[in-house]
Amino acid sequence: MLAFSREEFQNRVKNVKAKMEERGIEVLLVTDPANMCYISGYNAWSFYVHQMLVVMLDEEEPIWIGRGIDQLGAQKTTWLKRENIIQYGDDYVQNEIKHPMNFIANELIKRGQGNKTVAVEMDNYYFTAKCYMELNKSLPNASFVDAKELVNWVRIVKSENEITLMQRAAKISEIGMADAIAKAEVGIRECDLAAEIYRSYLTGTEEFGGDYAAIVPLMPSGENTGACHLTWTDRKYKEGDAIILELAGCHQRYHSPMARTIFLGKPTDQMQRTADIVAEGINKTLDFIKPGVTCEEIEATWASVLRKYGLEKESRIGYSTGLNFPPDWGEHTISLRPGDKTVVKENMTFHVIPGMWFDDFGFEISETIRVTKNGCEALANFERKLFVK
Amino acid sequence: MLAFSREEFQNRVKNVKAKMEERGIEVLLVTDPANMCYISGYNAWSFYVHQMLVVMLDEEEPIWIGRGIDQLGAQKTTWLKRENIIQYGDDYVQNEIKHPMNFIANELIKRGQGNKTVAVEMDNYYFTAKCYMELNKSLPNASFVDAKELVNWVRIVKSENEITLMQRAAKISEIGMADAIAKAEVGIRECDLAAEIYRSYLTGTEEFGGDYAAIVPLMPSGENTGACHLTWTDRKYKEGDAIILELAGCHQRYHSPMARTIFLGKPTDQMQRTADIVAEGINKTLDFIKPGVTCEEIEATWASVLRKYGLEKESRIGYSTGLNFPPDWGEHTISLRPGDKTVVKENMTFHVIPGMWFDDFGFEISETIRVTKNGCEALANFERKLFVK
Numbered sequence: 001m002l003a004f005s006r007e008e009f010q011n012r013v014k015n016v017k018a019k020m021e022e023r024g025i026e027v028l029l030v031t032d033p034a035n036m037c038y039i040s041g042y043n044a045w046s047f048y049v050h051q052m053l054v055v056m057l058d059e060e061e062p063i064w065i066g067r068g069i070d071q072l073g074a075q076k077t078t079w080l081k082r083e084n085i086i087q088y089g090d091d092y093v094q095n096e097i098k099h100p101m102n103f104i105a106n107e108l109i110k111r112g113q114g115n116k117t118v119a120v121e122m123d124n125y126y127f128t129a130k131c132y133m134e135l136n137k138s139l140p141n142a143s144f145v146d147a148k149e150l151v152n153w154v155r156i157v158k159s160e161n162e163i164t165l166m167q168r169a170a171k172i173s174e175i176g177m178a179d180a181i182a183k184a185e186v187g188i189r190e191c192d193l194a195a196e197i198y199r200s201y202l203t204g205t206e207e208f209g210g211d212y213a214a215i216v217p218l219m220p221s222g223e224n225t226g227a228c229h230l231t232w233t234d235r236k237y238k239e240g241d242a243i244i245l246e247l248a249g250c251h252q253r254y255h256s257p258m259a260r261t262i263f264l265g266k267p268t269d270q271m272q273r274t275a276d277i278v279a280e281g282i283n284k285t286l287d288f289i290k291p292g293v294t295c296e297e298i299e300a301t302w303a304s305v306l307r308k309y310g311l312e313k314e315s316r317i318g319y320s321t322g323l324n325f326p327p328d329w330g331e332h333t334i335s336l337r338p339g340d341k342t343v344v345k346e347n348m349t350f351h352v353i354p355g356m357w358f359d360d361f362g363f364e365i366s367e368t369i370r371v372t373k374n375g376c377e378a379l380a381n382f383e384r385k386l387f388v389k
Numbered sequence: 390m391l392a393f394s395r396e397e398f399q400n401r402v403k404n405v406k407a408k409m410e411e412r413g414i415e416v417l418l419v420t421d422p423a424n425m426c427y428i429s430g431y432n433a434w435s436f437y438v439h440q441m442l443v444v445m446l447d448e449e450e451p452i453w454i455g456r457g458i459d460q461l462g463a464q465k466t467t468w469l470k471r472e473n474i475i476q477y478g479d480d481y482v483q484n485e486i487k488h489p490m491n492f493i494a495n496e497l498i499k500r501g502q503g504n505k506t507v508a509v510e511m512d513n514y515y516f517t518a519k520c521y522m523e524l525n526k527s528l529p530n531a532s533f534v535d536a537k538e539l540v541n542w543v544r545i546v547k548s549e550n551e552i553t554l555m556q557r558a559a560k561i562s563e564i565g566m567a568d569a570i571a572k573a574e575v576g577i578r579e580c581d582l583a584a585e586i587y588r589s590y591l592t593g594t595e596e597f598g599g600d601y602a603a604i605v606p607l608m609p610s611g612e613n614t615g616a617c618h619l620t621w622t623d624r625k626y627k628e629g630d631a632i633i634l635e636l637a638g639c640h641q642r643y644h645s646p647m648a649r650t651i652f653l654g655k656p657t658d659q660m661q662r663t664a665d666i667v668a669e670g671i672n673k674t675l676d677f678i679k680p681g682v683t684c685e686e687i688e689a690t691w692a693s694v695l696r697k698y699g700l701e702k703e704s705r706i707g708y709s710t711g712l713n714f715p716p717d718w719g720e721h722t723i724s725l726r727p728g729d730k731t732v733v734k735e736n737m738t739f740h741v742i743p744g745m746w747f748d749d750f751g752f753e754i755s756e757t758i759r760v761t762k763n764g765c766e767a768l769a770n771f772e773r774k775l776f777v778k
Contacts, residue, residue: 191592191600198584
């Protein structure tokens with residue numbers, strides 16, 4: 001079931017260890033499910049209980065530690081040796097009295113890692129405050145440091161094999177978005193459109209199917225289009241509704257998000273004008289992206305188009321994307337915004353989403369792009385305009 | 390867009406405050422999205438950035454604090470006054486230099502709450518180790534305590550209105566599971582079955598549609614049925630495959646999970662025997678549940694059936710369920726397992742899932758049940774057997 005060769009996985013371990021050495025980290029506790037998957041292949045919906053991958057400088061292979069009923073999933077989906085898959089008992093699950101981090105600490109001590117410099121992913125969803133407290137208690141001789149987004153940064157430039165999976169995800173996005181636009185109409189319920197979106201995005205193509213995206217369809221409509229993270233309800237679409245669709249094709253956990261906006265009926269002048277500005281802005285922005293420019297310069301290109309029309313936008317206009325698990329398909333590394341001076345490199349992949357959200361309406365066109373040798377290319381091929389029905 | 394009356398929400402606030410007083414908590418920081426929704430109605434996919442609801446003993450209404458682009462969603466989905474919806478700037482988002490908890494701490498200080506006893510949800514996904522460190526730094530005069538599952542325990546007995554939403558979710562489960570069983574066949578891909586499952590579960594009924602479940606379809610098949618948290622791949626089903634489906638109908642964020650197992654072809658004796666034992670076990674267990682019994686007694690009833698056949702199962706056989714957001718539809722309160730001495734009350738709702746997972750195969754039948762005045766009832770009405778196709 002491995003999505004990549006053992007060599008590619010082992011190369012990833014090597015790159016992670018190099019970063020660890022650079023930063024004086026001897027033991028890295030990886031709790032971000034995307035980082036776990038990137039290093040080991042692990043892919044199961046078990047991140048709602050505590051689990052981790054332990055990367056040790058002085059051990060060749062990482063170890064997976066998780067709940068007993070998930071160890072078979074780790075055997076099935078990772079390249080790790082059986083002996084490096086460690087399970088804790090079910091009485092550790094969501095139990096006030098025992099915490100999995102106590103078990104994990106003990107495993108580290110058993111392996112002679114209890115007095116090392118241990119890095120933890122301090123701001124990851126799956127490394128709670130309690131995890132940190134319990135680890136501190138159970139590993140009194142360790143020195144803890146914040147790993148920050150160490151593995152996420154190793155993931156920042158995609159391999160050709162990763163790009164291939166994202167291109168498949170983009171193909172699914174094209175098909176799914178076209179189906180969604182075709183199906184959206186006055187009188188159907190938002191949930192019916194969501195049903196169609198899932199049907200299409202999971203069916204994918206005959207050659208490759210769709211995986212679940214790390215974010216569900218975001219689809220505010222009507223008077224709610226300014227509230228970009230609303231999902232769907234039972235409300236029926238009516239004449240004059242705008243519908244924003246922010247969706248991602250996903251294949252083997254790799255995403256290619258894309259947003260478009262539909263209007264049911266004759267769009268208001270304000271909506272059409274905003275659509276034209278956003279289309280001009282995203283086109284100019286994509287034209288600008290190439291290796292060597294900085295992330296804040298990308299945002300500045302967008303902002304200069306807005307300024308021409310007397311508009312501004314406070315929020316970032318994109319971020320690095322690729323492999324992920326809920327609740328976010330963003331990688332928490334690069335943001336396209338003022339102050340981000342990261343220099344763009346070939347085969348970085350961004351979701352460029354310069355959405356405009358006001359109190360009474362919103363509009364989005366977005367693209368997932370890959371930085372090429374001399375520029376960038378949108379992974380999906382889909383018209384950039386307001387879709388009027 | 391409120392799913393409940395203002396009175397019901399205000400009653401929830403009252404119950405939360407009563408628990409806070411009992412435990413000497415003056416300020417409660419609520420970061421679990423289900424707890425935020427329970428108290429305020431807030432419902433958007435924005436939990437991938439830091440946000441919270443602040444309940445203060447000396448303020449009538451809680452305040453919502455979140456990202457700027459989400460404040461409109463808070464206006465649209467909560468009953469809170471506009472002045473109690475507070476936004477932080479976009480430069481706080483996933484930025485190494487600034488953390489939203491610094492902003493939030495400042496808001497607490499401005500409101501005279503900076504020197505109080507502040508409770509935080511220490512083991513919640515959305516309260517990371519970093520959140521705790523930053524709050525500690527920014528609120529040097531506060532005393533921090535672990536709220537544990539304070540609000541989750543307030544949610545443990547469902548109101549009649551909540552039961553109604555769960556009954557709708559169960560109706561969706563019935564329809565969706567029937568559709569999934571009808572569609573499962575040799576030659577289709579796992580992703581195609583997933584597509585059908587989503588189509589059916591989101592379409593729901595004419596009267597009410599489906600919402601996204603907090604866990605995606607869990608559907609291990611073939612030689613992987615022992616690995617209960619695997620999702621789907623592009624693999625085609627073949628003759629002799631078992632397929633486990635653990636799925637939840639969901640309506641307005643309320644869940645009614647249900648698992649069934651399908652066999653394509655003639656089941657092995659071992660599979661049929663396991664199916665019969667599990668069906669007998671779950672029936673006996675449900676017959677036993679009523680107000681006054683303890684959670685560990687429920688598990689013991691199941692275990693006694695297994696013992697009769699020389700079997701045992703280490704993992705818990707169920708947990709409290711209802712309102713939730715990813716990554717878990719379980720409420721992290723009650724587990725049906727040895728040692729849990731919680732006394733069962735009317736209108737508690739459990740997902741009873743005595744799955745059996747072995748190295749080479751697995752089998753599941755599960756039900757979501759409501760405790761009634763004198764016993765319990767399964768919310769969905771669906772045959773408990775191995776479905777052979």
